[in-house]
Amino acid sequence: MATSPGRITLWGIEVFMAAADERSISAAARRLGASVSTVSQQLSNLEAAVGAPLLERSARPLRLTRAGEIMHRRAQTILAEAAKARAELATADLARLTSVRLGMIEDFEADVTPRLLTHMAGRLTQCQFLLETGASHMLHDQLDAQNLDIVVAAQVGEGADWAETHPLMREGFVVAAPKGRIDAAGDVLAQLHGAPLVQYTTRHYMGRLIAAHLARHAAPIPHRFELDSYHAILALVAEGSGWTILPPLALMRARRFADALDVLPLPLAPLTRTIALTARRDVLGNMPAEVAATLAPILQEAVVAPALARYPFMGDALTLL
Numbered sequence: 001m002a003t004s005p006g007r008i009t010l011w012g013i014e015v016f017m018a019a020a021d022e023r024s025i026s027a028a029a030r031r032l033g034a035s036v037s038t039v040s041q042q043l044s045n046l047e048a049a050v051g052a053p054l055l056e057r058s059a060r061p062l063r064l065t066r067a068g069e070i071m072h073r074r075a076q077t078i079l080a081e082a083a084k085a086r087a088e089l090a091t092a093d094l095a096r097l098t099s100v101r102l103g104m105i106e107d108f109e110a111d112v113t114p115r116l117l118t119h120m121a122g123r124l125t126q127c128q129f130l131l132e133t134g135a136s137h138m139l140h141d142q143l144d145a146q147n148l149d150i151v152v153a154a155q156v157g158e159g160a161d162w163a164e165t166h167p168l169m170r171e172g173f174v175v176a177a178p179k180g181r182i183d184a185a186g187d188v189l190a191q192l193h194g195a196p197l198v199q200y201t202t203r204h205y206m207g208r209l210i211a212a213h214l215a216r217h218a219a220p221i222p223h224r225f226e227l228d229s230y231h232a233i234l235a236l237v238a239e240g241s242g243w244t245i246l247p248p249l250a251l252m253r254a255r256r257f258a259d260a261l262d263v264l265p266l267p268l269a270p271l272t273r274t275i276a277l278t279a280r281r282d283v284l285g286n287m288p289a290e291v292a293a294t295l296a297p298i299l300q301e302a303v304v305a306p307a308l309a310r311y312p313f314m315g316d317a318l319t320l321l
Contacts, residue, residue, distance in 0.1 A: 008049045010082055013075045015042040016054060020072050021145055023061030031147065046071075079146055083283055101130045103139035103151040105275070107230075107249040111302040112295070119294050135228075137205040143278060150288060152295070154273045156205045166277040166292035169299055172317025173210065173271040175264045176234060176251065177243040188267040189218065196242040197223035198233050209273065210245050217268040230254045237261060247273060248307045248318050263311050272317070296320055 018028035019039065029039045047054050054068035064072060100120070104113045117129060132142065136153035143151045144160070152168070159165050175182075175192065182191050200207040207226075214221060225242065227233050230250040237244050238260035251263060277295065279288040300320060307318055 008046065009042075010078070012042045012046040012049070013078055015039050016046055016068075016071065017075050017079065017145075019043060019055060019062060020064055020068065023063075025057070025062070083146060083280065098126060099128045099130065100124065101132070101147065101149045103132045103134070103142055103148040103153065105136055105139065105153045105249075106133050107247075107253055108152065109133050110253065112298055115298045115302065116291070116295060119298075120291070135204045135206075140278070143280070146280070149284060150277060150279045150291060152275065152277050154206065155276050155278075159278070162281055163278050164281045164288055166289060167274055167321040168277060168292060168295055169275045169304070169318070169320050170272055171247045171249060171275070172314070173213075173245050173247050173266050173273075174251070174311075174314070174317070175243060175245055175266055176237050176261045177264065178237060178240045179260050179262055181240070182243075182262055182264060184262070184264055188264060192243055192267070193219065193221060196225070197221045198236050198242040198244040199223040199226040200233060200244070200246065201226050201228040204228060206247075206273070210271070213268070213271045214245075231257075234261065245271075248311070248314055249275075249303065251311075252303060252307050258310065265313060265317075270317070274321070 015028065015032065015034070015038075018031050019025055022028045022031060025039050025043070026036055029036045032039065043055065050067065050071065052067035053065050054071050056063040056065055102117075104116075113131065113133070117131065121127070121129065132139065132148060137156050139148065139151045139153045140156055142148045143163075155165070155167075175188070177192070177195075181195070182188060200210055202208050202211050207228075223242070225233075225236060227236075230246065231254045233244050233246065234250070234254045234257040236242060238257040245266065251258070251261075277288055277292045304318055304320060308314055
């Protein structure tokens with residue numbers, strides 16, 4: 001049934017916030033999993049309820065009106081309070097929690113995420129799970145926008161004051177080169193300078209992290225390829241088109257190429273990243289800590305043990321926290 005004009009609804013506020021954040025009705029619709037017409041109608045209903053236009057819809061991208069700026073500030077508080085109310089009800093009896101929105105880095109999608117979801121589904125028997133996978137910075141943005149409840153991803157800077165963080169594992173970046181191409185007993189860095197780097201995309205946080213580390217600790221290294229897929233990067237390396245720098249998780253995810261690669265310690269100052277579970281503080285009670293504890297043995301069995309069995313030199317670079 002259509003919402004009556006004149007009534008402010010939580011759904012209407014969520015739609016407005018999505019449109020305000022995305023600066024596009026169609027992008028807001030994709031983010032919410034709704035149709036463009038539904039988003040447009042909800043915005044019209046909300047504007048009728050408050051008695052003022054909230055968005056300049058003719059602008060590209062959309063812009064907030066003065067009334068929209070005021071509504072945006074208030075809406076953040078409304079959604080935060082709604083989340084707290086939901087959390088208090090959930091914390092009272094987590095077994096009756098009806099939905100959990102979980103964000104996981106793509107590195108875990110095959111070996112870790114299914115096991116975690118199976119465990120959570122067994123405990124939260126009445127719960128529906130929404131899973132989103134993606135790059136770490138994208139997942140943190142979704143958590144910040146309150147579109148996800150829990151995120152398992154690489155840390156991408158200082159933690160926000162509204163967040164609780166549970167470190168899970170630390171991994172050091174390594175070099176992957178074509179089999180037999182690099183003499184590990186020689187000057188590895190000099191040999192790498194003689195071949196092109198297959199760069200992980202700098203459009204993502206991890207690529208920028210690698211690029212910044214190279215800029216600080218090595219002379220300029222030429223690269224011909226900049227890709228956002230571990231499989232594509234390691235396929236190129238396996239075919240002899242260059243070498244790359246990636247974390248151990250990338251190697252384990254694309255292990256089909258393992259026999260065509262030599263994996264070596266990074267011949268520079270160490271570069272590491274920390275994988276952590278992050279959630280909004282005081283929203284889901286003890287659940288984030290419990291999920292982090294559940295992940296520890298899964299990560300040991302599915303990630304750390306197999307990686308160290310194949311690459312023993314990673315003993316100091318791949319550890320649970």
